[in-house]
Amino acid sequence: MLKSFYRKNEVEAGCDEAGRGCLAGPVFAAAVILPKRFKHPLLNDSKLMSEKHRELLRPIIEEKAIAWAVAHVKPLEIDDVNILNASFMAMHRAVDHLEIIPTLLLVDGNRFNAYPNISHECIIKGDSKFCSIAAASVLAKTYRDDFMRDLGQKFPVYGWDSNKGYPTKAHRSAIKIHGVTKHHRMTFRLHAEEL
Numbered sequence: 001m002l003k004s005f006y007r008k009n010e011v012e013a014g015c016d017e018a019g020r021g022c023l024a025g026p027v028f029a030a031a032v033i034l035p036k037r038f039k040h041p042l043l044n045d046s047k048l049m050s051e052k053h054r055e056l057l058r059p060i061i062e063e064k065a066i067a068w069a070v071a072h073v074k075p076l077e078i079d080d081v082n083i084l085n086a087s088f089m090a091m092h093r094a095v096d097h098l099e100i101i102p103t104l105l106l107v108d109g110n111r112f113n114a115y116p117n118i119s120h121e122c123i124i125k126g127d128s129k130f131c132s133i134a135a136a137s138v139l140a141k142t143y144r145d146d147f148m149r150d151l152g153q154k155f156p157v158y159g160w161d162s163n164k165g166y167p168t169k170a171h172r173s174a175i176k177i178h179g180v181t182k183h184h185r186m187t188f189r190l191h192a193e194e195l
Contacts, residue, residue: 002043002131004036006106006121013067013095013102014132017087018046018140022165023175024158024184025148026072027083029090030139031098031105033066034132045127046137051145058142061135068135069097070143079187088113094136108133155181 005012017029040060042053049057062068071093078086095105095115105112105120108127112120126133145164152160158174158181165171165183175190184190 002039002134003129004034004038004131006123006130007104008036010104011100011102012104012106012132013098014106014108014126014130014134014136015091015094016046016108016127016133016136016140017090018137018144019165020083020087021167022185023167023171023188023190024075024160024165024181025144025151026074027078027086027090028070028072028140028144028147029087029094030068030070030136030143031091031094031102032061032068032132032135032139033098033100033102034061034135035064035066038064038131038135043131043134043138045125045134046141048128049138054138054142057135057138061138065135067098067100068139069094069099070139071097072144072147075183075185078185082187083185084111085113091115106130106133108137151183155183 013031013033015031019027073086073090107122110122110124112122127137148160148164157178159170163171
């Protein structure tokens with residue numbers, strides 16, 4: 001059962017990212033402030049949910065949230081600062097766009113670059129422990145999936161509509177045959193022989 005809050009008297013924003021392990025495309029992040037009483041039987045870590053359930057939950061989260069925002073960091077920026085820092089940057093950008101300023105950030109994972117003037121708590125597997133982080137994981141994942149599906153129409157040979165930029169065998173094979181695009185992360189191991 002997901003917890004509704006970490007501290008009762010805080011305005012908490014759950015933060016999570018999607019796409020850290022991909023070979024192509026941006027890393028997305030979301031920040032979500034939920035009402036303390038928000039519950040939904042389908043809500044969980046987005047990786048444990050079906051695509052259908054994620055798509056069903058997204059508009060519910062957007063409607064019921066007190067505030068929410070989604071942001072991303074492009075592949076060039078990822079290559080420049082590394083994927084870990086890019087993930088933190090994407091979360092910061094999402095928090096930047098919240099219409100309400102939270103007093104506490106609940107961040108999925110064990111590390112975070114502090115956001116100015118807002119305290120944070122890192123929570124390992126937080127997306128399967130707290131509603132707001134799970135909601136952020138759903139938004140980050142669904143927005144990124146939509147982005148990669150659209151991008152996949154322009155670059156069909158890489159199969160991004162199905163693999164979303166993750167390092168599948170077919171994706172690596174397409175890179176070997178067709179080369180890379182400006183949407184690939186050049187600092188990642190793009191070829192199977194580099195593994």
